[in-house]
Amino acid sequence: MKMKKLLAIVLAMAMVMALAACGGGKDDSQPPADDQTQSGSQTPEAPEEPASAGELTLWTYPIGNWGKEEEVKAITDAFTADTGISVKVEYLAYADGDDKVNSAITAKNAPDLIMEGPERLVTNWGDKGYLVDLSDMFDDTDKSEINEAAMAACTHSNGSVYEYPLVITAHCMAINLDAFKEAGADVYLNLDTHTWTTTDFINAVEALYDHYQAPVGAVYCKGQGGDQGTRALVNNLYGGTFATASHDQYTWDDDENIKALEQLKSMPGIAFDASLEGGDEIKVFYQGILKMAFCWNIAQQLNPNQADTGAGLTANGEEIVFMGFPAQGGSPALQGGIWGFGIFDNGDQARIENAKTFIKWMCDSEHTVDAVKTANYFAARSAAEGTDLSGIWADNDIMNEYQILMPYLGDYYQVTKGWAGARTEWWTMLQKVGEGADIAETVAAYAANANAADAG
Numbered sequence: 001m002k003m004k005k006l007l008a009i010v011l012a013m014a015m016v017m018a019l020a021a022c023g024g025g026k027d028d029s030q031p032p033a034d035d036q037t038q039s040g041s042q043t044p045e046a047p048e049e050p051a052s053a054g055e056l057t058l059w060t061y062p063i064g065n066w067g068k069e070e071e072v073k074a075i076t077d078a079f080t081a082d083t084g085i086s087v088k089v090e091y092l093a094y095a096d097g098d099d100k101v102n103s104a105i106t107a108k109n110a111p112d113l114i115m116e117g118p119e120r121l122v123t124n125w126g127d128k129g130y131l132v133d134l135s136d137m138f139d140d141t142d143k144s145e146i147n148e149a150a151m152a153a154c155t156h157s158n159g160s161v162y163e164y165p166l167v168i169t170a171h172c173m174a175i176n177l178d179a180f181k182e183a184g185a186d187v188y189l190n191l192d193t194h195t196w197t198t199t200d201f202i203n204a205v206e207a208l209y210d211h212y213q214a215p216v217g218a219v220y221c222k223g224q225g226g227d228q229g230t231r232a233l234v235n236n237l238y239g240g241t242f243a244t245a246s247h248d249q250y251t252w253d254d255d256e257n258i259k260a261l262e263q264l265k266s267m268p269g270i271a272f273d274a275s276l277e278g279g280d281e282i283k284v285f286y287q288g289i290l291k292m293a294f295c296w297n298i299a300q301q302l303n304p305n306q307a308d309t310g311a312g313l314t315a316n317g318e319e320i321v322f323m324g325f326p327a328q329g330g331s332p333a334l335q336g337g338i339w340g341f342g343i344f345d346n347g348d349q350a351r352i353e354n355a356k357t358f359i360k361w362m363c364d365s366e367h368t369v370d371a372v373k374t375a376n377y378f379a380a381r382s383a384a385e386g387t388d389l390s391g392i393w394a395d396n397d398i399m400n401e402y403q404i405l406m407p408y409l410g411d412y413y414q415v416t417k418g419w420a421g422a423r424t425e426w427w428t429m430l431q432k433v434g435e436g437a438d439i440a441e442t443v444a445a446y447a448a449n450a451n452a453a454d455a456g
Contacts, residue, residue, distance in 0.1 A: 053084035054354050059101065060115035061092050063167070063339045064376035071374050078370070079361050085354050105130055110344040112355045118153040118163055121342040123415040126162030132343040132352055133160040134359070142364065145381040150338045153412035157246065164359045165340040165380035167372055170405040171228050172334060173325055174296040176288065178318035180204065183211035183291075190330070194323050194404055198237050201326030202267070208291050209269030216291040218273040218281055219264060221430035224423045226278010226295035228335040230430060233294050234260045236325040236332045243413040250422055253447035261439050272434025288316050296322060297337075298377070298402050311398055324408055333410025339375065378406055421453035 058076070065071035069091065076087040090111065092100060098120070104110045110130065114121065125131050138161065143151060147168055154163040172194075180186040185207040188200035196204075208216040219230055231252075235242055240256035243249065264270050276284070278295030285293035293300075301322050302311050312320045324332040340363065343355040362371040368384040369392055378399075379389040393399035416422065429446035433439055 054350060055086040055088065056113060056351065056354050056358055057088045057090070057111040058113040058115065058358075059090045059092055059097075059111040061094060061097055063115060065374045066115060066339075067091055075362075075367075075370055075374055078367070079358060082367075083357055083361065085357060087358070101125070105344075108346075110346060112344060112346065112351050113358060114342050114344065115166075115339065116342075117337065117339050117414075118412060119414045119419060121163040121340075122154060122156050123417065123419070125344075126156055126160065126342065130344055131162045132345045132355075133162065134164050134343065134356075135159070135161045137161075137164060137356060137359065142381075145383050147380050147406070147409060149336065149409040149412060150380045153338050153415060154340065157248075163338075163340045163342050164363050165338055166363050166368075167340070167375040167377035168336055168338050168380045168406065168409060169298055169377045170334040170336045170409050171232065171295075171297050172322050172405055173229065173233070174285070174293045174300070174320050174322050176285070176291045176314060176318050177321045179208065179212075179216075179288070179291040183208045185211075189321070189323070191321065193330075194321070195330045195332065195408075196323060196326050197330045198326045198328050201237075202263070205267055205269040209267075212291070215271035216269045217294065218271045218276055218284070218290055219430060219434070220276035220278060220281045220295070221272065221274050221427045221434065222277045222280070224277075224427055226281065227423055227427055229278055229281075229294035229296070231426065232325045232332070232335045234264070236327045237263060239328060241411075243411070243416040245411065247413060247416040250416065250418075250447050250450040252426070252450075253444045258440050258443050261433055261443065265433060265439065272430060274431045274434060286314055288314050288318060294325075298399065301402060302398055322402065322405070324405060332408050334405060334408045336409040336412065337377070338380065338412060339377070340380065378403055418450060418453045422450035425450040425453075 060066050060072070062068075069089070072089055072091075076089060080086050101110070101114065105125070114125070121131060138146075138151075146165060150165040150168050154165050155161050175189070177186065177189075180189065185204040188204040188207075189196055205216060219233070220226065221230065231242055234240065234252075234257050237260035238256040240254050240260060241251045243251055265272065273281075281290065281295050282293055282300060284290050301320065314320060324334060326332070341355075341359050343352055343359070345352070361367055364381070364384045366385065366387050368379065368381075368387065368389065372379045372389070372392055379392055381389060383389055393403065425446045429442055432442045432446075
């Protein structure tokens with residue numbers, strides 16, 4: 001037995017010396033790369049990680065949770081694990097984000113990817129030639145799946161697509177259902193479709209005013225905050241428009257809008273209030289003073305005024321129901337939000353291709369569900385590479401119900417040139433109407449101002 005042990009030791013020493021000789025003097029204190037057991041079975045291999053395929057920089061405005069580092073890191077880490085492309089993210093604020101982007105462009109240090117809406121990506125940076133045309137990323141299936149209004153908004157008048165849409169939402173109005181019931185005005189609501197006609201609206205306001213003997217809705221016009229609500233109210237009442245379909249001129253001086261303003265001004269239940277902006281109107285509505293709000297969206301429906309009473313309830317616990325704006329035929333054209341990705345043309349084709357890979361992964365793949373939920377809005381398309389997106393919010397009753405408004409998304413006229421100046425002309429015009437100025441003359445004058453600024 002001792003002889004066998006001695007022989008084993010001698011053989012082992014011979015093997016060590018042979019290995020040392022083959023190593024040419026290399027330090028053999030490091031373990032072999034492929035360690036095997038004496039039985040010859042191999043240790044299970046770890047899953048292969050994709051080889052590094054480059055890197056990207058993404059700058060994002062605070063679009064839902066795409067403005068939160070923890071949420072974004074989770075999804076970009078998943079993208080990197082799948083593709084090997086690393087992503088460095090910078091989070092922008094609306095207060096100074098545009099200045100940062102413009103400075104980066106001037107310094108020739110723009111990010112690879114930018115996340116925002118068409119008014120920046122299409123009308124601004126795309127129009128100036130800074131962004132890559134993404135037209136080659138859309139086939140006929142994509143075009144059939146993507147919301148028509150979103151696709152149109154992301155497409156420049158020159159035919160180039162400067163934004164790949166990820167999410168959309170529709171702005172709407174809201175009513176205090178308990179107050180409507182108390183006044184007998186709930187008969188004018190279609191709570192199945194969340195729509196109503198112009199006649200329904202006029203009758204409801206009259207019933208509410210007769211019951212409460214005070215204004216029940218406010219055309220707020222202190223400033224531009226929430227101005228999408230007043231524009232949608234006026235445009236929808238009689239089918240007016242805000243801009244041409246080609247977005248080269250403002251048209252809010254059309255006869256339909258003048259008729260709408262005359263109607264609203266004549267109603268004792270509607271006040272033109274220059275002391276309120278959209279956020280102020282929501283607070284007054286939330287307190288139960290106003291019985292309807294024209295500045296509303298899914299964020300408010302989920303948590304009105306940071307309510308501690310629960311989603312969809314006023315401070316007094318009254319039920320809040322979201323509604324489309326009143327329209328003659330009952331089918332409104334709603335103002336909306338559209339957000340997605342654009343690619344800056346920095347002259348590096350490899351990075352551009354990586355950026356396209358990122359967009360495809362986020363916007364048109366099995367991972368689109370996660371990208372949409374990170375934004376906390378609604379998918380800009382019905383399906384993504386075979387993944388049905390219609391049930392994306394099936395686990396959230398309020399979000400799921402709110403999706404009924406998405407087909408009503410109307411023209412995204414925020415891409416009309418001179419947009420910033422036009423907004424100021426709009427709310428200033430409403431102030432003058434509220435003061436009693438001649439409506440037709442006032443509307444014509446301020447629309448002309450907006451178009452003059454556009455031409456300049």
